Structure formats: C-alpha cells, structure tokens
Amino acid sequence: ITFPAAxxxxxxxxxxxxxxxxxxxxxxxxxxxxxxxxxxYMWAWFPVNFVTPSLMIPSAIFLDVTLMMTGSYxxxxxxxxxxxxxxFYPANWTWLAxxxxxxxxxxxxxxxxxxxxxxxxxxxxxxxxxxxIERGTLRTFGRDVTPVSSFFAGFISGIVYLWWxxxx
Numbered sequence: 001i002t003f004p005a006a007x008x009x010x011x012x013x014x015x016x017x018x019x020x021x022x023x024x025x026x027x028x029x030x031x032x033x034x035x036x037x038x039x040x041y042m043w044a045w046f047p048v049n050f051v052t053p054s055l056m057i058p059s060a061i062f063l064d065v066t067l068m069m070t071g072s073y074x075x076x077x078x079x080x081x082x083x084x085x086x087x088f089y090p091a092n093w094t095w096l097a098x099x100x101x102x103x104x105x106x107x108x109x110x111x112x113x114x115x116x117x118x119x120x121x122x123x124x125x126x127x128x129x130x131x132x133i134e135r136g137t138l139r140t141f142g143r144d145v146t147p148v149s150s151f152f153a154g155f156i157s158g159i160v161y162l163w164w165x166x167x168x
Contacts, residue, residue, distance in 0.1 A: 001084050003028070004060055005161045008067060009168030018068035025060035029053060049099075050117070058091040059084045073165050081158030085150050 008020030032053035040046040066080035067073070099114040111119075 001157045001161050002164045004063060005164035006168035009165045012067060018064045021060040021063040025056045055091045059087045062087055077158040077161040081161045082154035084157045085154035089146055089150055
C-alpha cells in the first residue's frame, strides 16, 4: 500500500484522477510477471505456478473508489486501508483454490496438490530438514489465522496509507 498511496496522492492532487493505486498496481504486476517469466521460469526453470505473483488489482480498485467517493484521505485510510487487506485473500482464492484439491499419491497417502508440489519438487539448495512439510503449514491456509491477520493488516494498512500520502 506504500507506493499505491503515494501514486494515488500525486494523481489525485495534480490531475484529479482517481486511478493512482490501480495504475501503480498494474505497473507492479507487469514488472512482476516479467520477473517471474524471465528470471524464475526461463532462467532458473521454476514452474510458473510456484512463483505466480499475488493479485492486488481488486484491492487497488477499492482504494481508488473509496478516495473517489469520499474525497478524504482519512476515510480512505480507514475504509480503503481495511478493504485493501480484506480483499487480498478472496482475490487470490480463485487461482489458489485448485491447489487444495485432494490427490492420492502413488506411494499411498492422500494429500493436497499444494502439499504434493512441496514434497515432489526437488530444491537442491534446500536442506532436507526444510524439505519436509511440517504439519499445519499448508493446511492452515483457510483456518482462523486468515481473518485475524487480515484485520490486523487492515489496521496497519490504514496507518501506512496515511504516512505515504503525507510522503507523497
């Protein structure tokens, strides 16, 4: 939320365009995809679904719409900052959901695709004790941790938004 807040301030104050956060996030996604494809996929041969960037476009649109509707940076920090964090998980759920499907491993255990990818993909520089998937790391993705961390992130996003609007 740091650079979208500063970009939003500049575009709103100088041009009265409520597209600062969306413009910033779209350029960030373009740069992230270039980095993922050229560096991770073509250079290091990582599978693309391991390094897919998170989707922040709905959060940025909500931040811009909040500023456009209220016209106040304080209300945008309160409501837009909270929406920035709360929309992050549902926006990414659409492409993360298939990794929670259960598959039967040829050696016997039933596990999710995310667990299987973490176990089967050989990372030569990773020590063996880190390769072992601990119980609860990939399975707690949709449990009680997500709403609590989202609301805390929304609180922090509001404070950081005000700081970066002031910096802008």
